[in-house]
Every structure is written in C-alpha cells, then in structure tokens.
Amino acid sequence: MSKSVARVETAAKAAGLDITVQRMPDSTRTAQEAAAACGCAVAQIVKSMIFEGQNSGTLKLLLVSGDRTVDLDQAALHLGEPLSRADPKRVRSETGFAIGGVAPIGHLSMRDCWMDAALLSQETVWAAAGAPNAVFCVVPDALRRASQAQVLDFDRASGD
Numbered sequence: 001m002s003k004s005v006a007r008v009e010t011a012a013k014a015a016g017l018d019i020t021v022q023r024m025p026d027s028t029r030t031a032q033e034a035a036a037a038c039g040c041a042v043a044q045i046v047k048s049m050i051f052e053g054q055n056s057g058t059l060k061l062l063l064v065s066g067d068r069t070v071d072l073d074q075a076a077l078h079l080g081e082p083l084s085r086a087d088p089k090r091v092r093s094e095t096g097f098a099i100g101g102v103a104p105i106g107h108l109s110m111r112d113c114w115m116d117a118a119l120l121s122q123e124t125v126w127a128a129a130g131a132p133n134a135v136f137c138v139v140p141d142a143l144r145r146a147s148q149a150q151v152l153d154f155d156r157a158s159g160d
C-alpha cells in the first residue's frame with residue numbers, strides 16, 4: 001500500500017469515518033472514469049481540486065461534484081480572492097498527493113476546504129484515496145465534517 005493511501009486511511013479513522021479503500025483495475029483519474037469504475041453516477045464523484053489564491057498564495061481545496069465545474073469568478077467572490085490552478089509540483093509537495101489522486105482528507109498539512117452543495121444531495125459519494133486508482137465511498141455530510149469543509153454552491157454544470 002502506498003504512503004498516501006495509508007495517510008487517507010489514517011485520517012479517515014481519526015475523523016471517525018469507517019471507509020474501505022478500493023483499488024480499481026483501471027484509472028479513476030477523471031470523474032467519468034471514476035464513475036464507470038465505481039458503478040455510480042458522475043454526480044456522485046468528488047473531484048478534489050486544488051487552487052491557489054492569487055493574492056494570498058495559499059492553496060485551497062474545493063470538493064466539487066463530478067458533473068460540475070468551478071466558476072472561478074463566483075468562487076472568488078466567496079473565497080475573497082481570485083483563484084488559479086495550483087502548480088502540480090506544489091500540490092504534490094504540500095498535500096502529499098499527485099494530481100489525479102488528490103484525496104479530500106489526509107493532506108500533509110491542513111488547508112481551507114469548501115464542498116459543493118450538490119454533493120450533499122447524494123446518498124453516498126466516491127472520492128480519491130491518494131492514488132490514481134484508489135477510491136472510497138462515504139456519506140457526503142460525514143466527508144464534509146471530516147474535511148472541515150464549508151459548503152458552497154458552485155452552480156455550474158460541466159460541459160464534459
């Protein structure tokens with residue numbers, strides 16, 4: 001088992017989440033791939049997206065429904081500064097996860113987190129578990145509590 005997957009399992013246990021990490025035979029790097037592998041709707045996939053605040057330089061974690069995209073203008077209004085995509089090398093060094101396997105919990109250091117309100121309407125959701133083919137299923141409100149996320153409505157359907 002990889003260190004990053006073990007870190008997700010440890011963080012889940014510390015947060016009181018009872019999860020089982022599943023290794024899929026194929027990649028779950030995209031929301032569509034993950035939904036196909038998990039046998040669920042794309043809307044049940046949690047995209048853990050890391051952005052950088054353009055003024056503060058701090059990394060921000062957005063947990064977004066797989067069928068939605070982030071409206072950066074709207075997000076900037078709620079987060080208090082414009083956002084840009086974070087550099088993948090910085091994401092790896094500061095979170096411990098590579099792009100495509102960023103988990104919503106288990107980061108090397110705590111960071112501000114926001115969760116898409118659309119995820120809370122799902123009975124269960126699937127999130128990355130620290131590797132491009134590792135996932136776990138969880139009740140969305142339990143994930144919100146474990147990630148200490150604030151809820152936002154990203155309100156933009158994905159065109160993917």
